[in-house]
Amino acid sequence: MGNMETQTTCFQIPNGATLLIVDDDPSMRRSLRRMLGQERTSVIEAADGEQAIRVIERDEAQLLDVVLTDLKMPIVSGSELIAVLMECRPALPVVAMSAAGHLPPDLLPVPFLRKPFEPEELVRTVAPLVLESQSMRRRARQARADATESRSLAERQHTIARDQMARSGDLRIALVELRAAWRSSTLCDPCIRATSLSSGYAVQ
Secondary structure, eight states: OOHHHHHHHOOOOTTTOOEEEEEOOOHHHHHHHHHHHHTEEEEEEESSHHHHHHHHHHHOOOOOOEEEEEEEEEEEEOHHHHHHHHHHHHHSSEEEEEESSSSOTTSSOOEESSSSSSSHHHHHHHHHHHHHHHHHHHHHHHHHHHHHHHHHHHHHHHHHHHHHHHHHHHHHHHHHHHHHHHHHHHHHHHHHHHHHHHHTOOOO
């Protein structure tokens, strides 16, 4: 008994995790909600694969951590839903559930829970997937932040270089205008020209 308690307490779903339960049996959805409610998770329900797809399409911020789906459902089966998610949302973990003795031959390799299962088995299966999902989202956010910072730095460097070029252009213009002014003044005033020559300086 002590070993079992030690084993189950090693797994805990992180607080604030969001899970999507997909099952056409309302009593099963309620049972899973009660199990997961003890783990302080947010639960979203869908009665079949089609509803689940609509929920996931609205998840633009990708806040879902794990999808738990039954396999035998009307309209869109669990196997079809899993295939769609692995194609379009490969970073979103999926867990299959079924009470059937034989699994569909087209089922892709995902974690599997055979109904009925205990809360400890659910937590032991889901907790590592939630941690992995959240870790991947953190890395993705960091990568986007790094890319944004790199673009911002490149833009600042470009602005500085452009300003430096503009200032260099202004200096060259000022030099040309100054030389022109000096040249004009020396041509118009012979006294300045004579004074410059006698003091050893030649105005260019």
